[in-house]
Amino acid sequence: MSINARQIFVNLPVRNLQKSKSFFTEVGFTFNEQFEDESATCMVVNETIYVMLLEEDRYTSFTKKEIPDTNTHSEAIVALSLDSREEVDEVVNRAFAAGAGSYNEPQDHGFMYGWSFADIDGHLWEFFHMDMTAAEAEAKTKTQQ
Known part of the structure; x- marks a missing residue:
């Protein structure tokens, strides 16, 4: 059986919801206020990818695990591809x-270009552009050697 998910909702803990929302608004994201309350908001990446920003108390209501200290630990890198x-x-x-x-x-890397930052809560974000034509040409060259 193959999984064919229709949407992805990434959940991230934040220290201050309004500051995080302001930060991501300045970066260029929008929000679906239909899924927002005093402790959570839904950041729209596109029509199938969303990031739920949850105040830490709300986030911990979904898990028994501790939230890692993002100054010393990484829990994930959110990587998003862009057009250029x-x-x-x-x-x-x-x-x-x-x-x-x-x-x-x-x-x-020639066929792929990327740059990363840590958001105001220390979560790691990477934005990249991959030139598929260049990637295919590079792969072809490697197989011919």
Whole structure:
């Protein structure tokens, strides 16, 4: 059996919901207020990907595990593909202007370009652009060697 999920909802704990919502609004995301209350909001990535930002008390009501200290631990890297290198730079620079911390310098692998930041709660975000034509050409070259 193959899983064919229709949507993804990533859940992230945040210390201050309004500050996190303001941060991600400045980065360029929108929110579905239909799924919002005083301790949670639904950030829209696209029509099938959503990020639920949950105040820490709300988040811990869903799990018995502790929330890791994002200053010393990583729980995940949220990686999102974009249409161009320029769009990657634009989004990450907006995040820095909104208060994001540096995580990785831009990485250029020829066929793939990416740049990362840590949001105001320390969650790691990576935005990348992959040139599939260049990736296929590189793979073809490797197989011919």
